[in-house]
Amino acid sequence: MTKMKWAVTAATLGALLLAGNAIAADKKVVAVSIPAADHGWTSGIVYHAQAAAKEINAAFPNVEVVVKTSPSAAAQVSALEDLSAGRKLDALVILPHTSEELTMPVKAVKEGGTFITVVDRGLNDPAIQDLYLAGDNIAVGKNTAKFLVDKLGGKGNLVVLRGIPTVIDDERIQGFKDGIAGSDLKILDIQYANWNSDDAFKLMQDYLAKYPQIDAVWANDDDMLLGVLEAIKQSSRTEIKYALGGNGMKEIIKKVIDGDAMTPVETPYPPSMIKTAIYMTVANLIGQAPIRGVVKLDAPLITKDNAAEYYFPDSPF
Amino acid sequence: MTKMKWAVTAATLGALLLAGNAIAADKKVVAVSIPAADHGWTSGIVYHAQAAAKEINAAFPNVEVVVKTSPSAAAQVSALEDLSAGRKLDALVILPHTSEELTMPVKAVKEGGTFITVVDRGLNDPAIQDLYLAGDNIAVGKNTAKFLVDKLGGKGNLVVLRGIPTVIDDERIQGFKDGIAGSDLKILDIQYANWNSDDAFKLMQDYLAKYPQIDAVWANDDDMLLGVLEAIKQSSRTEIKYALGGNGMKEIIKKVIDGDAMTPVETPYPPSMIKTAIYMTVANLIGQAPIRGVVKLDAPLITKDNAAEYYFPDSPF
Numbered sequence: 001m002t003k004m005k006w007a008v009t010a011a012t013l014g015a016l017l018l019a020g021n022a023i024a025a026d027k028k029v030v031a032v033s034i035p036a037a038d039h040g041w042t043s044g045i046v047y048h049a050q051a052a053a054k055e056i057n058a059a060f061p062n063v064e065v066v067v068k069t070s071p072s073a074a075a076q077v078s079a080l081e082d083l084s085a086g087r088k089l090d091a092l093v094i095l096p097h098t099s100e101e102l103t104m105p106v107k108a109v110k111e112g113g114t115f116i117t118v119v120d121r122g123l124n125d126p127a128i129q130d131l132y133l134a135g136d137n138i139a140v141g142k143n144t145a146k147f148l149v150d151k152l153g154g155k156g157n158l159v160v161l162r163g164i165p166t167v168i169d170d171e172r173i174q175g176f177k178d179g180i181a182g183s184d185l186k187i188l189d190i191q192y193a194n195w196n197s198d199d200a201f202k203l204m205q206d207y208l209a210k211y212p213q214i215d216a217v218w219a220n221d222d223d224m225l226l227g228v229l230e231a232i233k234q235s236s237r238t239e240i241k242y243a244l245g246g247n248g249m250k251e252i253i254k255k256v257i258d259g260d261a262m263t264p265v266e267t268p269y270p271p272s273m274i275k276t277a278i279y280m281t282v283a284n285l286i287g288q289a290p291i292r293g294v295v296k297l298d299a300p301l302i303t304k305d306n307a308a309e310y311y312f313p314d315s316p317f
Numbered sequence: 318m319t320k321m322k323w324a325v326t327a328a329t330l331g332a333l334l335l336a337g338n339a340i341a342a343d344k345k346v347v348a349v350s351i352p353a354a355d356h357g358w359t360s361g362i363v364y365h366a367q368a369a370a371k372e373i374n375a376a377f378p379n380v381e382v383v384v385k386t387s388p389s390a391a392a393q394v395s396a397l398e399d400l401s402a403g404r405k406l407d408a409l410v411i412l413p414h415t416s417e418e419l420t421m422p423v424k425a426v427k428e429g430g431t432f433i434t435v436v437d438r439g440l441n442d443p444a445i446q447d448l449y450l451a452g453d454n455i456a457v458g459k460n461t462a463k464f465l466v467d468k469l470g471g472k473g474n475l476v477v478l479r480g481i482p483t484v485i486d487d488e489r490i491q492g493f494k495d496g497i498a499g500s501d502l503k504i505l506d507i508q509y510a511n512w513n514s515d516d517a518f519k520l521m522q523d524y525l526a527k528y529p530q531i532d533a534v535w536a537n538d539d540d541m542l543l544g545v546l547e548a549i550k551q552s553s554r555t556e557i558k559y560a561l562g563g564n565g566m567k568e569i570i571k572k573v574i575d576g577d578a579m580t581p582v583e584t585p586y587p588p589s590m591i592k593t594a595i596y597m598t599v600a601n602l603i604g605q606a607p608i609r610g611v612v613k614l615d616a617p618l619i620t621k622d623n624a625a626e627y628y629f630p631d632s633p634f
Contacts, residue, residue: 055604059376136610268607275606276597283596287372288626290587293453293615300609309605 026062028090028285031083032278033076035097036069037316040223040249044271044317045095052278063282073097077105084109091115091281095274099124115284117291119277131284132294133277135269137171138178139299140246141220143267145179147301148216148242155184156215156241159207161224163195172220172246188214193224200227208235216242222249225263232262248272248302248310249317256307266302268310271317273297343379345407345602348400349595350393352414353386354633357540357566361588361634362412369595380599390414394422401426408432408598412591416441432601434608436594448601449611450594452586454488455495456616457563458537460584462496464618465533465559472501473532473558476524478541480512489537489563505531510541517544525552533559539566542580549579565589565619565627566634573624583619585627588634590614 032053037043046069053065068083070076076097083089092114096102103124110116110128118129126132148158160176163169173190180187188211193199200219204227207214217232217240219225225245232240240262245252248268255263276297283289302310349370354360363386370382385400387393393414400406409431413419420441427433427445435446443449465475477493480486490507497504505528510516517536521544524531534549534557536542542562549557557579562569565585572580593614600606619627 052604052606270607272605272607275604276600276608279600279604279606280593280597283593284626287369287592287596288589288629289369289592289596290585290589290614290627291593292617293613295612296610297607298610309601310607312605 028063029087030056030063030065030091030093030278030281030285031089032065032067032274033079033083033092033094034067034069034274035076035095036071038071040317041247041271044248044312044315045274047312047315047317048272048275049093049278052275056278056282060282060286063286065278065282070097073101076102080105080109084112084114088112089114090285091117093117093119093274093277093281095119096121096123103128115281117277117281119274131277131280131291133273133280134296135273136296136299137168137269138175140267140269141172141175141177142179143175143299143301144218144244144246144265145176145185147265148218148244149180149183149185151242152185152215156186157211157213158185158187158216158218159204159211159214160187160190161200161203161217161219161221161228162190162192163221163224164192169220176218176220193227195221195223197223197227197230200224201231202227204228204231205235208232208237214240216240217244219243219245221245222247222252222266225249225252229262246299250312250315253302253307253311254313256302256304257311259304264303266307266310267299268302269299270297270310271315272310272312345380346404347373347380347382347408347410347595347598347602348406349382349384349591350396350400350409350411351384351386351591352393352412353388355388357634358564358588361565361629361632362591364629364632364634365589365592366410366595369592373595373599377599377603380603382595382599387414390418393419397422397426401429401431405429406431407602408434410434410436410591410594410598412436413438413440420445432598434594434598436591448594448597448608450590450597451613452590453613453616454485454586455492457584457586458489458492458494459496460492460616460618461535461561461563461582462493462502464582465535465561466497466500466502468559469502469532473503474528474530475502475504475533475535476521476528476531477504477507478517478520478534478536478538478545479507479509480538480541481509486537493535493537510536510544512538512540514540514544514547517541518548519544521545521548522552525549525554531557533557534561536560536562538562539564539569539583542566542569546579563616567629567632570619570624570628571630573619573621574628576621581620583624583627584616585619586616587614587627588632589627589629 037046070079117131193203222245246267248270280291354363387396434448510520539562563584565587597608
C-alpha cells in the first residue's frame with residue numbers, strides 16, 4: 001500500500017515537471033468579486049471564497065483563482081476594471097453589491113469573452129449571466145414551518161420576526177406561511193427587526209410582554225435569533241419550546257450538533273454557496289463540464305445527523 | 318517566472334510527501350455507477366465519467382473516483398453491491414438504468430451514510446437523492462423552435478420526428494410547440510422514429526414523398542438527424558432550409574463550428590452532465606460546498622460562437 005502511494009506521488013511529480021513549461025501560458029484565470037466582510041454573512045462569503053481559491057489553486061496547476069473584496073458598489077466597479085485590466089479573465093464569479101450599479105460593468109466584462117457566474121444577488125439583466133446560483137429562501141421558511149407543525153402536534157402560538165423589506169424576506173415569510181397552512185399553528189405577531197440582533201432582542205422583549213403563551217419563535221435569520229435567545233434567557237419564561245433561525249451561522253449549527261433543546265434544527269442559506277459557484281465554474285474551465293443555467297440550492301432541515309456537513313468551526317460565520 | 322513555477326512545484330511535492338501517510342485513511346471514495354456504452358449518448362456518459370475521474374484523481378490526492386459501467390439494470394444492482402462491499406462509499410453518483418430496479422438498491426447505499434447524486438433518470442422516490450442533476454428537455458425544444466421562428470421569418474412548413482414515447486420526448490415536443498406558438502410555422506407531420514438513424518431515414522423519405530414544400534425539419538435528437546440528413550442528401554430536394562437535431566453529438570457540433578448552412582445550430586442535452594455531477598459531488602466532499610437540491614442545466618442554443626465549449630473531438634459522442 002505504501003509502495004503504491006509513493007508510485008502515485010512520483011507519477012504526480014512527473015506530471016508536474018512535464019507540465020512546467022506549459023503552465024504559464026495555459027493558466028486560466030477565475031476572478032472572484034465579492035463584498036468585503038461588513039456583517040456575519042458576508043464575512044462567511046469572504047472566508048469560503050478564499051478557502052475555495054486555496055483548495056483549487058493547490059489542486060489545479062493550470063487554474064488561478066483570484067479573490068477581490070470590495071467595501072462598496074463603487075469599489076466593486078473599480079475592482080472589476082482592475083481585475084480585467086491587462087489580462088483576459090476566463091471567468092468571473094460575482095456576488096454584486098447592488099444589481100443597479102454592477103449590471104453594466106459585468107456586461108462589459110462578459111463582452112470581453114468572460115464566462116459570468118452570478119451568486120445570490122441577481123443582475124438587472126439575467127441575459128448577462130451564464131450561471132446563476134443562489135439559495136432557496138422559500139424552502140428556508142417552509143422547512144422550518146414543517147418542523148414546527150410536526151413537533152408542536154399541529155397547534156400552538158407563534159411569534160415571527162421579519163428582517164428588512166426585501167424579496168429575500170418576503171420569500172422566507174411566504175414559505176413559512178405556506179408551511180403552516182392547514183395546521184392550527186397561529187402567528188400571534190409578526191414584525192420587522194432588520195436582521196439585527198439588538199433590534200430582535202427588543203422586539204422579542206415586546207412579544208414576551210404582550211403574549212403570555214408563546215410556543216415557538218421563528219427569527220427568520222440567525223443574527224436575529226441570537227437576540228431572541230438572549231431575551232428569552234433574561235425572561236423567566238419557561239413555556240417556549242422552540243426558537244429557530246435560518247442561514248447557517250456556526251454558533252447555531254453548533255447548537256444543533258450539541259442537541260440544544262430550544263434550537264435543535266437549522267435551515268441553511270449558507271455563504272459557502274460561493275464555494276459551490278467557484279467549483280462549478282472551474283469544472284467548466286478545466287473539464288468543459290456544462291454548467292450554464294440557474295441553480296437554486298435546496299435548504300434542507302439541518303439536524304444533528306447532517307449538521308457536520310454545514311459546520312465550519314474556523315469560519316467567522 | 319520559471320523560478321516561481323519550480324518553487325510551486327517543489328511546494329506541491331512537499332505537500333504530497335507530508336500528506337503521504339494520511340492519504341489512505343482520509344481518502345474519500347466517490348463511486349460512479351453508469352450504464353455501459355450501449356448507444357451514442359451512453360458512450361458519451363462513459364467517456365466523460367472516466368475523464369472526470371482522471372482529472373479529479375490527479376488533482377485531489379485525498380479523493381478516489383471509481384467508475385463502474387453496467388450493461389443492464391440487474392448488472393447495475395450487482396455493481397452497487399460490489400462497490401459498497403467492504404468499504405464505505407462517501408458518495409455515489411448514479412445514472413440508473415431504470416428507476417424501478419435501482420430505487421431500492423440506491424436507498425440501501427444511502428442508508429449506509431453515502432451522499433447520493435442522481436443524474437438524468439430519476440429514482441422512484443426523490444427523497445433518496447441528495448443532489449439531482451439533469452438537462453432541460455423543454456428548453457431543447459423551445460430554443461430550437463425560437464431559432465426557426467426567427468430564421469424563417471415566422472412562417473413556413475415543418476416536419477418533426479419524435480423519439481420513443483417517454484417523458485423526455487414529451488417534454489422536447491412540448492417545448493417545441495410552445496416555441497412556435499403564435500407564429501405561422503406549421504407542423505405538417507409528426508411521427509415516431511425511435512431515436513434511431515435508420516428509422517429516421519425511412520420516416521424522412523416518407524415525409525419527402527408526401528410533402529412537396531418543407532422549409533425545415535426538426536429531428537428532436539442527433540442520431541435521428543443523421544438519418545434525416547442522409548434522406549435529404551439522397552433526394553433532389555433543394556427547398557429545405559434547416560434540419561436540426563438536439564443532444565450535442567460531436568458530428569453535429571462540428572457542423573455548427575464549420576458553419577454548415579442546413580445545421581447551423583444545436584441544443585445540448587450533453588452526456589458531459591455526468592462530469593458536472595461528479596465535480597459538484599467532489600466539491601461537497603473536499604470543501605463542504607453545499608450542493609443539495611435539484612439542478613436543471615439549461616439548453617442554450619449552440620452557435621458558432623460558443624460551440625467549442627460543447628465540442629469533445631476525442632469523445633465517441
